[in-house]
Amino acid sequence: MPELPEVELTRRSLERAVVGKSIERVEIRAPKLRLPIPAELATLLAGRTIRSVARRGKYLLFDCETGWLIIHLGMTGFLRHIPDPALPGKHDHLDVRLTDGSALRLHDSRKFGTVIWTTDDPLTHPLLAGIGPEPLTPAFGGDYLFRVSRSRRVAVKLLIMNAALLAGVGNIYANEALFRAAIRPDRLACSLTQEECDRLALTIQEVLRESIEQGSTYRVAEETTAYHPLEFAVYGRGKGLCTRCNGALEEIRLGNRSTVFCSRCQK
């Protein structure tokens, strides 16, 4: 499940692989993802050069001279540069074929991904305009978290996963950051102190940064875009023991998401 680190690693990898290259043609095999892939993409992209690859939250933004190709990987999406594209496999929904014979290939079994074309500033697109600050920039920090949480009677885990308040944090890193910050995920956001918000903002940045750093080495070795290179302290370990106190971890559901924490370490 791509969250910010996985999307950022994808961005870095594709930046190296496709910037400066020209698009020959586009093959759309599954026209209907979460939103329909624009059919006119083939006409719009043929002959364009990819000038840059940027990221906003979990969205990848490709500058294609006359407009922007925006791609969200949803739950199960992979976007890879395929040097020698053979016959596409199952769930390979979109190929952007480049003039050097390689291809940018979107694979997404669950079809929760999104492919958008816009000629405007991509950051003003309706799906991107309302996204909260990037967690790894000065726009985000304990003060911001404290301020936006004052009026929110919602579990703090749901608050940090709310894309309108904070970009890029999904279920995995929300679980991990709260464990590191020693804060229970079901605490009401408005009950957090300034000091707790400072701590949580810091651990959110830590887990994202570490995942990007560790992921990059992992990915180079595997020559693929791997998800979740980190070894997790709580995520996916609902039946296990706390790595800090050795007590039994607890698993609950918040907003229909699996949530794992240690009630001894997290208050």
Place this chain on the structure above:
DNA sequence: AGAATTACCTGAGCGC
């Protein structure tokens, strides 16, 4: 305004 719920989709794993 903010909170809660639902829909979208497929593969894996499980009990029977």
Place this chain on the structure above:
DNA sequence: TGCGCTCAGGTAATTC
């Protein structure tokens, strides 16, 4: 073997 069920979860839309 296969059926039916649950779970995985990002996000927009809808409802309260």
